[in-house]
Amino acid sequence: MSYGLEGSSVMLVYQGSTMRNSENSVLDEFFDLLKSTPIWFRPILAAVVYIVFRFVMPPLLPSVQGGLDVRTILRPMCVTLAPVLAGGVILAWIFAEGWKLINRR
Numbered sequence: 001m002s003y004g005l006e007g008s009s010v011m012l013v014y015q016g017s018t019m020r021n022s023e024n025s026v027l028d029e030f031f032d033l034l035k036s037t038p039i040w041f042r043p044i045l046a047a048v049v050y051i052v053f054r055f056v057m058p059p060l061l062p063s064v065q066g067g068l069d070v071r072t073i074l075r076p077m078c079v080t081l082a083p084v085l086a087g088g089v090i091l092a093w094i095f096a097e098g099w100k101l102i103n104r105r
Contacts, residue, residue: 034096042093046086053082 034042057078061071 031092031096034092035099039097042089042096046089046093049089050082050086053078053085 037045058075061075061078063069063072063075
């Protein structure tokens with residue numbers, strides 16, 4: 001914080017750090033990645049996320065004959081989460097485009 005004198009009034013100014021916080025979440029990093037990619041990349045990424053979680057991941061998690069296993073829960077969860085994750089990519093894409101539009105120079 002710095003204090004500046006403007007005429008007879010005292011103005012309090014906060015100087016934010018220009019360094020990136022080293023504790024960024026994975027979602028922040030993903031959003032930064034989406035902001036820097038071309039517009040055609042994001043729908044392809046959403047399609048790849050959907051295909052991987054809907055068709056690739058379930059066969060990689062074979063069911064176990066007899067007994068309870070984590071894979072028996074993960075297989076249907078991958079199928080269920082595929083449209084949700086692809087929709088999240090599309091939603092992040094829309095926000096990234098809005099951010100780029102607002103911060104255009």
